[in-house]
Amino acid sequence: MAALSDYVSFGDPAKLYIEYMKRTEPYTMTIDHFHPYYEVYYLLSGSRIYFIEDRSYFVEQGDLVFIGKEMLHRTMQTGDARHERLILHFSDEWLRDLGAELSGMFGALFSPEIRVLRLPRQESLAAEASVRAMRLEADVRETGYHLAIRNAAASLLLLCGRYSASHQPEPFQHVSPLHAKISEIVRYINGHYDESLRLADLSERFFISPHYLSRMFKEVTGFAFTDYVVLTRVKEAQRLLRESELTVSAVAERVGFDNFSHFGKTFKKISSVSPREYRKSMSQF
Template sequence: MKDTTSFSYGAEDDEFYIDHIKRTEPFERNNHFHSNYEIYYLFSGHRMYFIKDRSYAISAGDLVFINKNDVHKTSGTGDPLHERIVINFSDQFIGPDHYLHDPFLFTPFHHNSSVISLKLQDQIAVQAIFGKLEKELKEQSRGFHMYTKHLLVELLLFSARYLEKHETAPFEHASPLHKKISDIVQHINRHYAEQMTLTTLSEQFFISPYYLSRAFKDITSFSFIEYLNFTRIKEAQKLLRETNDKIIEVAQQVGFENIAHFGRVFKKQTKLAPLEYRKLKL
């Protein structure tokens, strides 16, 4: 049996995208981030989800909210069989200028945990909304664009109210090692512009370089240097979009001492040279 797509509409970088798939083969999503919000719902199976600076064990009935520009990646936990649905949407789709917009709707994206574990009756309610969305986008009857936005608002409102009415269990790391790696990731997120090595981190967090290297990869799916460079390039992209700083200044601000090395790493991650990226995004 091969992976089967139940429904897909749009592309990931569109204003609105939805993808429903059942997988039977091992699958890992590349580490990535994007400027759209993401909602992920697991119908069946189990997954690991690394989001921003911590790993979550996801089970059937879990609803996941990923804020825009947060690094995230899914990976397996053993049995690859799982069914999930993903929605991406932009600020343009239902942003501050839209008449349906309300800051309360975005509460789940700013909660202290990215995951809501729903009870059975709430799973049924959420799945009904997903079903209506798929039906509306398949049929594309007159006014379907408007109704799609209303259904998205219904999902967001349901989730925000759920968080308001239910005490969610405090997030707990899967193990002390998971907590230590999360602490290290948070440190990198704050100090990426400083010079750091695996050795200096291992000394600071009292863990051997070999064990740190192995655990970091196992838990985050990044090697240490991959994550450090990923974080630096992500910030460089922001600076190239939002400032007029010279390329060499941007490189230095995010922690690169060598402009040629910065250019190589930037192009490897974005498929564009820094100057090409700036011109494209202006």
């Protein structure tokens, strides 16, 4: 058999999508990342720091990371740059196709209590076998590979769902006291995005110098302070455009933008469409 590729992808995030990648050079996600589908991240080798919503997690070989819809997240390097991972994206539609019982079990994996799942050896070996089967099928693409990938993805989620249903999640521990402090600041931003959020004000509130706060915020979360605030506001604006009948200008004000023109430009830069276009596209579902 020919050597397998260092990068391979298959499918559509609107239903089911997988992507495998092996990296040997330093890498930190540079795109602003949240999306309307679920993500499972499996680390085959190496170690990473994974920031999700308001916390940073240390992820090592064999760990699974569960990221719900519209959750802001980013991976960052820690230690050796070399790592390989497979990500699995899927939609509510794909879950429903598996059946109501399984859909409910899988949905529970994306609760706040389960962000990183570290399985014992027997289950970990089975999980890795499913992940490597998906990678192989997507790369070689023999007859029936679509079905093989679907079955391997369902098997992985079933394994994780059964394990998490019968075991208490491990208590969360911050990577360091600094991570705990930044997490506290992020939770404040998440709860006050509709207010004025200046770096100087937060540095005073949390007793950290503005320069140090700016530098450590980026180091821990992967986001610049201002970028994180803007992304949080746009993410909430998207939710309001989908779920409410508020006017676009009212949405802008509700999420903390005091300039409507700036809101429109910022929203389009992040979402690739204007607020009105976004609302129209969402109304079709």
